[in-house]
Amino acid sequence: MTLATVSENQQWAVADVPDSDVAPAIVLSRVTKRFRGDEARPAVLQDVSLTVAEGEFVSLLGASGCGKSTLLSLVAGLEKPTSGTVSTPGGRAALMFQEPALFPWLTAGQNIELALKLRGVARKERRGQAEHLLERVHLAGQHGSRVHELSGGMRQRVALARALGQEARILLMDEPFAALDAITRDVLHDELTRVWGETGLSIVFVTHNVREAVRLGQRVELMSSRPGRFVRRWTVDIEGPRRIESAGVAALASEITDDLRREIRRHAAGADTEVAS
């Protein structure tokens, strides 16, 4: 097992792809994002560049307000950057939220079918495809279940199936397991790893849980808050299957946690100087 710190630079060149023989799926180039009416504070994202390779699993880590979610919204096309460019050579992106955000007026299966319908899948094929997607997340036979009849973990798996139903090659995940209990989260980590292995999706996984970031990602990107920037990057190079409690995960996580804490402390210092000036 090796812990490799790739670089401590604040910005990455556009061509800085970890596996340079693999085509990029997502390219953010010198992106700055400010929201209207919020110009007085530092930018949510400040001159940020990021490249995610085809089939790569990247964990975005940072404290609250570091623009992680904003970054995902930009990639998903829900927001436009103030400056810089966002491109997704990997095609459209599916997005999962902390809440499963299933529509309660539809059954589990119908939620997936709606995604298929909006993608233009023919009516008679939708049912079968939805059943198949439910099987993929080990929810065979739950097509007719009402959303409120499912547990939190099951709802999030239906949401995963719905995201897979979009046939996007990019999956963006915004703290999708943050509201789940530890056991369920652990199982969903396995589930997500498995699905990623089967599909080869490019995944950007936003979290504020360091161990989760290390457990899942091939690469962990640490972000600072206000202005939101990439501070440091780690390549997770742990042999064999990982668990949240694996020694390798714990070792790297504790190193990253030190950096994360330093970032957070810097904000306290920053606040002091602002008061002083």
Added chain:
Amino acid sequence: MSIGTFRSAHSAVVDDDVAALEAGLDALDTPTRTTLPLLARMRRSVLPPIVAVLFLLVVWIVLVALHVKPTYVLPPPSDVWATFLDYWQKGAVQEAVWNSLRRAFVGFSISVVVGTALGLLLAQSRFVRTAIGPLVSGLQSLPSVAWVPAAIIWFGLSDAAIYTVVLLGAVPSIANGLLAGVQQVPPLYLRVGRVLGARGWASIRYVVLPAAMPGYLAGLRQGWAFAWRSLMAAELITFSPELGTSLGQLLQIGRELSDMTLVMAAILMILVVGVGIELLVFAPVERRMLRSRGLTTGSST
């Protein structure tokens, strides 16, 4: 590090385990739902109103027995029942209920169309909302009986006058209900809709309208109550032989004959029909929708 080898090493071990683990968690975590047997449900939901009605009847009988008022002012229930039977045998009750229900149905249907269109317009356009939103809300608090004189001057003693009053009573409630429903749609649903590719009309059709359904149904329900109420006011005043017998007209006849038994019989019929439609049509639809969305507990209603 190659992504491919990393992935296959990863997935081989977890695969079998995950399915079993998830099945176990699903079994443990799935919320359970209990439903009471039919008889117990009936006892919970049907018994209390029956007790209440019986209680009111007893109070009525006692008041009559105490001679609080002379019987031409407060007739006993038996006299009211006798009058009802009398008019029933003449066929007047059936005709009145039919005429009033038909008008209520037609008036309410037009109100639904107009109110829904108006509600959508209010929800979609900030300009329209700012311009006439307060007016629509204000109309809701204006008793629609106030429109009767205007309607009669405009349209004479006709069905058109009656429908005008019904519409002015019901449309604001329906429009406001739909508007409230749309405004309460969680922004997250709209984001999910956009991520799934729903834009423009597709977003309205597949996300906004279904999400707004609870508010819309509440508006429809209130709209029905207002329509029925407005209809009675209109029928009471828009008195003309050409309009045929109606429940409102029975009230008016009772007043002219100073026949309190007929007045009370008519009031009770108006109440029974209004409440009946509410209980038989709106309550079950609303309950079914709320239950399917997990917004009520299955057994306590």
